[in-house]
Amino acid sequence: MTKRTSAKYKIDRRMGENIWGRPKSPVNRRDYGPGQHGQRRKGKLSDFGIQLRAKQKLKGYYGDLTEKQFRRIYGEAVRVNGDTGENLIGLLERRLDAVVYRAKFVATVFAARQFVNHGHVTVNGKRVNIPSYRVKEGDVIEVRDKSKQMVAVLEATQLAERDVPDYIEADHSKLKATFVRTPALGDVPYPVLMEPNLVVEFYAKN
Template identity: 65%
Template sequence: MSKRENSKYKIDRRLRVNLWGRPKSPINKREYGPGQHGQGRQKPTDYRLQLMAKQRLKGYYGSVSERQLRRYYLEAVRRKGDTGENLVEILERRLDAVIYRMKFAITVFASRQLVSHGHVKVNGKRVNIASYLVKDNDVIELTAKAKDMARVLEATQTAERDVPEYVSVDHKDMKGTYVRGPKLADVPYPVQMEPSLVVEYYSR
């Protein structure tokens, strides 16, 4: 198991949820946090509820920094409509998230690596920035080298996840289209996400 996978599962235990719905998560066996006080139960404060909601959303997307998430929040506030819904849509437009949704990668961490190593094209141009925000009707495809990678082929065949309706994908050609920005209800989170609490956290 890689160092990255170890740290990934530490996130699961700390947040006490199977964040990505994976069968390997230690939470499947131990539904409590790490350490000698991990099994303690106490009524969470409003601040803690907001903080945990923020940590779940931030952790789910793997490599989103605190600075990035705050910037996304400010952009979500600026846009018309519900701020929480806007925040989720922005996160789902990240290129690494789109690669994950299209099942070109088995985890969000693997999708980031695929992008940063230059294996992804957007509208025919190579993009190696995981935080690149795709637009409606952008065409995303893998490079010729990436199309034959064993880990990519494995990801496309996994039954762990389905491709959501706001992206369309052809796994034969390893090519897909980002159809539209999703609403919260459209996003197939394995655990309950509460972006409204994240908004409350940042608006304190």
């Protein structure tokens, strides 16, 4: 499990936004940053600062990926034909932990990473325990039989705070989902504005 799991709400406060749209986010009560200096007046961000913030927000949303992981995904997005920002989003949404989260088999993307790591998920009938595993269109993702009665799973499917996007077909009675297609930026139900174009600008200049 990621070392930053316990700090997920600190990410919200550092960004000043409820990036997962969760009711328990401390940003709903305190919209300033964490720590003793969190309430100091914020200066105007430079272009670099705006681009860095966009990168941190997108990286944090997917479970606070390491810089090495995120840069590698960006490198792949550059090599694929088409808009690099759209490609980046598509690659992130094809991660197995992201699909498990989108299908509402677990409550958070951090829980999704742990859930996959612990071997609770199959892809096309085969157990996969690598959160970064990249699913393909038409792949069937299912919670293993012995894990289907887990309280955390049953509770997650009932969450009212988010819906399953239309690029994933989920059957919660069978705890099975099909990855229908790779989404574009406009298809992804982010609770806050994500700006992958700024992430592309950041890496292009640094």
